Amino acid sequence: xxGEKNSLNIILDSIADGVFTVDKExxxxxxNRSAERITGFSRSEAIGxxxxxxxxxxxxxxxxxxxxxxxxxxxxxxKELNILDKYNQEIPVSISTAVLRDKRGKIxxxxxxxxxxxxxxELDKEIHEKYSFQDIISKHPSIxxxxxxxxxxxxxxxxxxxxxxxGTGKELxxxxxxxxxxxxxxxxxxxxxxxxxxxxxxxxxxxxxxGAFTDAKRDKPGRxxxxxxxxxxxxxxxxxxxxxxxxxxxxxxxxxxxxxxxTTTLKADVRIVTATNKDLSKLVKQNQFRDxxxxxxxxxxxxxxxxSKRRTDIPLLIEHFIVKFxxxxxxxxxxxxxxxxxxxxxxxxxxxxxxxxxxxEHAFILCKGTHILKGHLPRYLHELETxxxxxxSIQKLEEEHIIHTLHxxxxxxxxxxxxxxxxxxxxxxxxxxxxxx
Amino acid sequence: MKIAIPINGGRxxxxxxxxxxxxxxxxxxxxxxxxxxxxxxxxxxxEIPDFLASQGVTKVIAGGVTWHLQEMLRIxxxxxxxGIMGAVDEVLDFYLKKGLQDGMxxxxxxxxxxxxxxxxxx
Ligand SMILES: Nc1ncnc2c1ncn2[C@@H]1O[C@H](COP(=O)(O)OP(=O)(O)OP(=O)(O)O)[C@@H](O)[C@H]1O
Ligand SMILES: [Mg+2]
Numbered sequence: 069x070x071g072e073k074n075s076l077n078i079i080l081d082s083i084a085d086g087v088f089t090v091d092k093e094x095x096x097x098x099x100n101r102s103a104e105r106i107t108g109f110s111r112s113e114a115i116g117x118x119x120x121x122x123x124x125x126x127x128x129x130x131x132x133x134x135x136x137x138x139x140x141x142x143x144x145x146x147k148e149l150n151i152l153d154k155y156n157q158e159i160p161v162s163i164s165t166a167v168l169r170d171k172r173g174k175i176x177x178x179x180x181x182x183x184x185x186x187x188x189x190e191l192d193k194e195i196h197e198k199y200s201f202q203d204i205i206s207k208h209p210s211i212x213x214x215x216x217x218x219x220x221x222x223x224x225x226x227x228x229x230x231x232x233x234x235g236t237g238k239e240l241x242x243x244x245x246x247x248x249x250x251x252x253x254x255x256x257x258x259x260x261x262x263x264x265x266x267x268x269x270x271x272x273x274x275x276x277x278x279g280a281f282t283d284a285k286r287d288k289p290g291r292x293x294x295x296x297x298x299x300x301x302x303x304x305x306x307x308x309x310x311x312x313x314x315x316x317x318x319x320x321x322x323x324x325x326x327x328x329x330x331t332t333t334l335k336a337d338v339r340i341v342t343a344t345n346k347d348l349s350k351l352v353k354q355n356q357f358r359d360x361x362x363x364x365x366x367x368x369x370x371x372x373x374x375x376s377k378r379r380t381d382i383p384l385l386i387e388h389f390i391v392k393f394x395x396x397x398x399x400x401x402x403x404x405x406x407x408x409x410x411x412x413x414x415x416x417x418x419x420x421x422x423x424x425x426x427x428x429e430h431a432f433i434l435c436k437g438t439h440i441l442k443g444h445l446p447r448y449l450h451e452l453e454t455x456x457x458x459x460x461s462i463q464k465l466e467e468e469h470i471i472h473t474l475h476x477x478x479x480x481x482x483x484x485x486x487x488x489x490x491x492x493x494x495x496x497x498x499x500x501x502x503x504x505x
Numbered sequence: 506m507k508i509a510i511p512i513n514g515g516r517x518x519x520x521x522x523x524x525x526x527x528x529x530x531x532x533x534x535x536x537x538x539x540x541x542x543x544x545x546x547x548x549x550x551x552e553i554p555d556f557l558a559s560q561g562v563t564k565v566i567a568g569g570v571t572w573h574l575q576e577m578l579r580i581x582x583x584x585x586x587x588g589i590m591g592a593v594d595e596v597l598d599f600y601l602k603k604g605l606q607d608g609m610x611x612x613x614x615x616x617x618x619x620x621x622x623x624x625x626x627x
Contacts, residue, residue, distance in 0.1 A: 113610055121590045124519040124569035152520060152569035154608060156587055400577070437552055472547055 086161075086184070089168055090119045090134065091177040106161070106184045108154030119180075124152040134178045137165040141175075148185070160185040202244035204237060205388045208378035214241075214370055221368055222248030227320065229305075229365045230343040232372030235422030238343040239303065241370060245341055246299040254298030257291045261312075262304030270312055271328050280329025292325060292336050299339040305365065306346035306357065313358045320364045340365075375417040375424065382413055385421060389428040390440075397432055404431075404440040407466070411442065411449055442466070443488050450490050467502050470495070474504070506532050508597075509562040509583075511545075515592050520569040522553065528593065529560055535601045554581040566600060 077098075080087050086103035088096055099114040107114070109122055120128040126149055127133070133144045144165045150158045161182040168177040201215045221228060222245045230238045239258070246256040264272060271280075275290030291300060302308075308316065319325045320340065324333045342365050351357035375381065386409075390401055404412065408431075417423050431444035442450065470488065477483040485492040508531075510517060511524030518524035525546040531539040548556055553574070557565065558581040565578060570587045578585050586605050589596055591612035599605060599612050 109610075117590065117611060118516075118519075120519045121516075121568060126520070126523070128519050128523065129513060130523070152571065154588070156569060156572060156575075156608075158571055437548075469547065 083181075084183075086182045087179065088114070088119065089177055089179045092138075092175070094118050094120065094134075096122060097177060103182075106153070106159065106182070107151065125149045133163055134165045134180050137167055138175070138178050141167055143167075151182070160188075202240075202247060204240055204244060205384050206378065206381050207384060208373065208381050210371070210373055211378070211381075214372075218244060219248050221245060221370075223250065224368075225339060226367045227339075227365055228341045228368045228370060229348070230341065230370045230372065231348070232343075232345065233374050233420055234345050235420035236345075236372040236374060237421055238345075238372060239301070241372065242299075242301045242303075242341045242343060246301075246339075249299065249339065251298045251339055255295055256299045256301060257295035258301045258303060259291050260303045262307035266309045266311060269308065270315070273312065274315065274325050274327050276328035277330040280327075284329065287327075290325075290327060292319065292338055293334065295338045297337055299341055302340065302342040304344060305342040306344040306348055306351055310358070313361050317358065317361045317364060320361070375420045379413060382424070383409065385424055386412060386428060389425050393429060393432045399432060399435075400438070401432065401435055401440060402438045405442065407442050408440050408445060411445065415449060443490055447491065450494050466498075470498060470502065471504065474499075506564060507560065507562045508532060508564045508566060508600075509557050509560070510566045510593055510597070511568075512542075512593055515594075517566070517568050517589055517591060517593060517596055521565070521567045521574060522571075527557075529557075529562060530597060532601065537597065537601070554578045554583060557581070557583055566596060566605065 077100075080098070080100040081102075083100060084102055086106045087098075087100040088103050089098045091097050096114050096117055096119050099109075099111045103114070104110055107122065114122050119134070120132070133147050133149075136142070137144055144163070146162045146164060148160065148162050150160045153159050162185055163180055163182040165178060165180045167175050168179050170176045201218070204211070204215070206212065206215075218241075228242075228245060230241050232238050242258075243256065246252060259269075259273060261269060271288070271290065273290050273292060275288050275293055276284050278284055278286045302316075315325065319336055319338075323336050325336055326333050348357055348362055348366070352359045352362050375385075386404060390403065393399065394401055412424070412427070419426070427446060427449065428440070430446050431440040434444040435441070470484070473487050474481075474484045477487055481495060482492055485495040488495065490498075507529055509527045509529050511521045511527045512518055513524060525544065527543050527545055529541050529543055530537055543560070545553060545556065554577045557578070563583055565583055565585045566589055567585065567587050568590060570578075570585055575585050575587065586600075586607055588608035588610060589605055589612060590610055595614070596605070596612045605612070
């Protein structure tokens with residue numbers, strides 16, 4: 069018997085995974101060498117202690133896997149959670165559990181194995197970092213392929229047309245192209261062509277000479293001059309009026325232009341990057357955009373898909389914005405609840421990534437805890453039906469929160485709804501679901 | 506001085522943010538003068554430091570506390586002794602008589618007769 073126990077210990081100690089057993093009182097009865105290594109507790113420190121006081125996982129007591137196994141007699145395999153080691157560092161682990169029986173089959177306790185995932189998580193992080201390029205986050209194949217060619221695009225002098233709906237990151241890509249180009253030390257000058265009336269836009273772009281019109285008291289350089297040696301980013305290029313289209317074509321063909329009221333032509337050593345949220349080829353067909361200019365601009369085209377077409381990026385972007393706003397606002401928000409993730413994964417995003425960014429920013433202002441909850445989202449998202457079952461724990465938390473709030477508001481629905489930051493009908497619906505009347 | 510101890514039944518809770526209750530003990534010199542049990546189950550972990558500070562707590566005696574939360578507590582001028590295990594009364598007793606150190610683990614027995622604490626002894 070003693071010998072048997074010894075050889076079992078030798079086997080357990082040679083396993084790379086941590087292994088421990090508990091009795092029915094949750095006191096640790098064995099603790100192998102890997103368990104010592106991963107947790108930092110020695111065998112003598114651990115044996116006899118309650119397992120939850122040694123492991124201190126994020127699910128101890130409430131959702132303990134070992135307890136579930138002991139109650140249901142079902143093994144649990146590869147559940148991910150994190151423990152605190154002796155020095156209070158969080159360590160991600162994957163655990164598996166089984167019941168422990170004596171020779172007659174009577175349950176005498178449980179056994180749990182746990183694998184240190186720190187290394188794998190580190191690797192994950194590295195892979196994740198590959199999803200980011202010049203502050204642009206994506207793992208969508210179409211964007212990844214743009215990442216691949218972006219350095220080449222940047223190095224060339226070719227005119228770039230970036231097409232994408234509002235908020236898809238056009239300006240971000242324009243900036244990245246400039247940053248990666250040999251012109252990076254020179255200015256990147258941005259012009260929103262949709263924002264100015266024709267005459268103003270013309271003088272903005274090309275500048276004017278003193279006396280070109282009554283208010284022109286002295287020479288004023290245009291944006292092309294300011295961008296000398298660098299890059300000019302012409303945003304909303306689809307909005308430029310025909311007169312300026314002709315002038316722009318000249319710049320593209322001859323690399324020169326004339327300021328308003330001037331007689332001399334100026335050389336323009338400027339790289340042109342343009343963007344539009346319209347379909348330029350359609351505008352050409354409708355005779356609203358010159359086809360010769362279109363071909364000049366359309367040398368290299370970068371198409372940015374709408375966020376609704378790359379939903380797998382949503383969790384990455386959420387994480388990215390959380391990090392960004394934590395830094396900006398000095399907060400320590402860790403993530404979003406599953407319910408919120410559900411809502412955000414299913415929303416249509418007419419405003420694309422900018423809209424997602426605004427949603428997270430809005431939530432940041434309201435969120436006082438570690439996780440962004442539904443109540444922190446802008447109201448227009450509250451009414452969205454979420455697909456798929458919500459995780460019970462979060463649902464339960466929400467229920468508790470609602471009942472608690474209702475209680476503190478003396479049962480006043482309107483007040484409670486306001487306190488919770490949800491619409492009264494939503495609250496009413498939730499209460500019906502919970503079964504409170 | 507007010508000391509907060511996150512609890513699970515009669516013992517120190519394994520991990521602070523997961524504790525449903527804390528006891529807040531007022532201590533004068535080496536004597537406990539008052540204690541109160543407070544429900545913290547509805548607080549987010551990041552709300553805990555603020556809440557404890559609002560109760561006048563300046564020290565926490567706990568089991569597991571992530572570094573992150575320790576930092577938050579420190580910002581609220583709350584000193585943390587972490588890595589303590591054991592029955593609340595014994596730990597408190599030990600703390601008042603001999604002091605506790607971070608990562609000490611199971612609180613050693615004091616080898617003395619237990620004082621009767623009345624029916625609310627946790
Ligand atoms: N892939 C991305 N990763 C990280 N942030 C992004 C990404 N795409 C866009 N953003 C952010 O979203 C916001 C909107 O992006 P940007 O201004 O580049 O869009 P746009 O296409 O120029 O929009 P508009 O057409 O309205 O001018 C910015 O704050 C930007 O930093
Ligand atoms: Mg833009």
